[in-house]
Amino acid sequence: MGNAASALTDEWAFFNNIAGLANVKDRTVASSYEVRPSLPGANRMGALFTLPFSFGTSALGVFRFGDAVYSEQMLSLGFANQIGNTLLGAKLSYIQYRAEGFGTHGALGLNIGGITQLTSKISIGAWIQNINQPKINFADKEKAPVKFLAALQFKPSERFILATEIEKDVLYQPLWKTGMEYTIHKKFFARVGFNVHPNAVFMGIGYKSGRIKIDYALQTLTQLSASHQASASFRFSSITQKEK
Numbered sequence: 463m464g465n466a467a468s469a470l471t472d473e474w475a476f477f478n479n480i481a482g483l484a485n486v487k488d489r490t491v492a493s494s495y496e497v498r499p500s501l502p503g504a505n506r507m508g509a510l511f512t513l514p515f516s517f518g519t520s521a522l523g524v525f526r527f528g529d530a531v532y533s534e535q536m537l538s539l540g541f542a543n544q545i546g547n548t549l550l551g552a553k554l555s556y557i558q559y560r561a562e563g564f565g566t567h568g569a570l571g572l573n574i575g576g577i578t579q580l581t582s583k584i585s586i587g588a589w590i591q592n593i594n595q596p597k598i599n600f601a602d603k604e605k606a607p608v609k610f611l612a613a614l615q616f617k618p619s620e621r622f623i624l625a626t627e628i629e630k631d632v633l634y635q636p637l638w639k640t641g642m643e644y645t646i647h648k649k650f651f652a653r654v655g656f657n658v659h660p661n662a663v664f665m666g667i668g669y670k671s672g673r674i675k676i677d678y679a680l681q682t683l684t685q686l687s688a689s690h691q692a693s694a695s696f697r698f699s700s701i702t703q704k705e706k
Contacts, residue, residue, distance in 0.1 A: 463641025464655025464664045466627040468613035469577055469587035471549065473695055476510045476521045476540055479575040479589040479611070480551035483519050484542035486512050488673075492695030500687040503529035518543030531562045540573075549577040557606060559598055569596035569606045588612040608632045621645040635659055643668075653679070660684070673697040 467478040473490045475482025493509040510523030518541055525536040535558045542551030553573040560566045575589025591609040598604045613627035622644055629637040641655025641664065651668035666679035679691045 463623075463625060463643060463653050463666075464627075464639040464657050464662070466613055466625040466639040466641040466655060468575070468589060468611045468627050469585045469615035469625060471577065473510060473512050473521070474693070475542075475551075476512070476523050476538070476553070477508055477525065479577060479587050479613075480540045480553040480573055481542050481549040481575040481577045481587065481589065483512065483521055483540060483551055484544045484549040486519050486521075487514050489513055489698040490695055491698075492693065494691060494693035496689055496691040498686070498689040503531060505529075528560075533560045534558070535560075547579045551575050557596075557598075567598045569598045570594075571596045571606050583617050585615045585617075586613065587615070 467474070469482075470478065471482035471485035473483070473486050473492050490512040491510070494507065496506040498504045504527070506525070506527045508523065508525040510521050512519055512521040520539070520541045523538050523540075525534075525538070527534045536555050538553050538555040540551060540553035542549060551574070555571045555573065556568060557571055558566060558568045571592040572594045573589060573591050574593055575587065577585060577587040579585045589611055591611070592606045593608070595608055596606045598606055609629060609631045611627060611629045613625055615623065615625045617623050622642070624642045625640070627639040629639065636659070638658040639655065641653060643651055643653045646652055649669060649671050651670070653664070653666040653668065655664040656662065661684045663682050664679060666677060668675070668677040673696055675695045677693045680688055681691070682688045
């Protein structure tokens with residue numbers, strides 16, 4: 463969906479707008495891997511585990527980007543809850559940056575977000591990455607990226623979702639994202655999306671059956687060759703259900 467994910471509410475909200483985690487009611491384990499054939503050092507992976515409670519949902523996750531020359535590792539802990547028709551969440555992340563010849567530096571970042579359902583068909587979501595502006599290198603006063611993201615989601619029917627989003631890094635021009643998902647069958651999904659500045663096109667498919675969900679996405683950039691991403695998740699029975 464072109465990464466227009468700031469108003470979505472599933473386990474992958476952990477790596478996007480943490481507020482969306484509040485709608486996850488089952489213990490879930492999920493992992494994802496992205497491969498960029500033209501840039502072997504730019505592969506990415508992530509994994510997470512969600513733990514719901516009667517008063518909200520928590521999650522623990524890890525992320526890695528890069529290779530032996532340059533890499534980023536992140537360990538995160540998040541929590542989200544629902545108040546009325548609004549979801550609110552916060553995530554604390556320890557980010558470690560490593561560059562050959564420059565050593566290893568770390569930063570502690572805080573993300574906060576919210577999602578509100580305006581009507582039965584329209585939702586809005588917004589979140590801020592590294593709102594505390596953590597420093598990576600205290601000597602050079604270099605800071606981790608600070609971003610603001612806001613999205614509008616329209617769901618005219620149970621089979622169709624349309625989302626559009628603006629991402630603004632404090633140091634760069636805004637990135638516009640738009641995507642859509644169509645339910646071909648109750649178990650199969652088709653997705654397309656695009657980005658503007660930088661320009662990119664996305665397409666993907668998904669499969670969901672019982673407790674298993676599998677997704678594949680293809681991204682093409684005007685400057686680079688295609689990248690491939692695959693993810694899978696498995697839902698366990700929820701703790702709250704067992705307590706009942």
